[in-house]
Amino acid sequence: MPYEPPPELSGLSLAEIAELAAARKLPPVAQWEPAHVDDSHMRIAADGRWFHEDGEIRRPAMVRAFAALLTRDKEGRHWLVTPSQKLSIEVEDAAFIAVDLKREGSDIAFRLNTDDLVIAGPDHPIRSHGDPDTPALYLRVRNGTEARLNRSTYAQLVEIALENEELAVTSGGASFPLVPA
Incomplete structure (x- = not known):
């Protein structure tokens, strides 16, 4: 098929x-x-x-x-x-690439380069890595694997974060900072 x-x-x-x-x-x-x-x-x-x-x-x-x-x-x-x-x-970096996102209410869904669909939340957290000037954002996918957000998806997520004047987003009832600690 x-x-x-x-x-x-x-x-x-x-x-x-x-x-x-x-x-x-x-x-x-x-x-x-x-x-x-x-x-x-x-x-x-x-x-x-x-x-x-x-x-x-x-x-x-x-x-x-x-x-x-x-x-x-x-x-x-x-x-x-x-x-x-x-x-x-x-x-080399992450097993997957997050290539698009959609927000509905306070939830955020991602499409990966493999056409997998993942909704961010406690089971699929967003992790910020790197330093505050050049962070990289990752989404947990499954079995320990992650997807790195590509540039346009990263920019979309930052736009969502800036609507609340915070550098964090919420999805699935969990909050995820977009700046590394």
């Missing part, structure tokens, strides 16, 4: 975004503990492009399938996990 990306965020309500996110059937990678551990020879560049042995993976459906198998351990290492193997994958 061919993959159909979700509609544009601007045309969806937050309830529809939540339904689409919940409907995505992801493999239970957190439950798998394969004995075989190796290297995938894959890399996710800081700009979100995926590579295998220095050749770019250009098929979005393949990237989306691999992304569903991603996890990040407590030491910050990324892995592609299947029931039979756990393969390391080099990640």
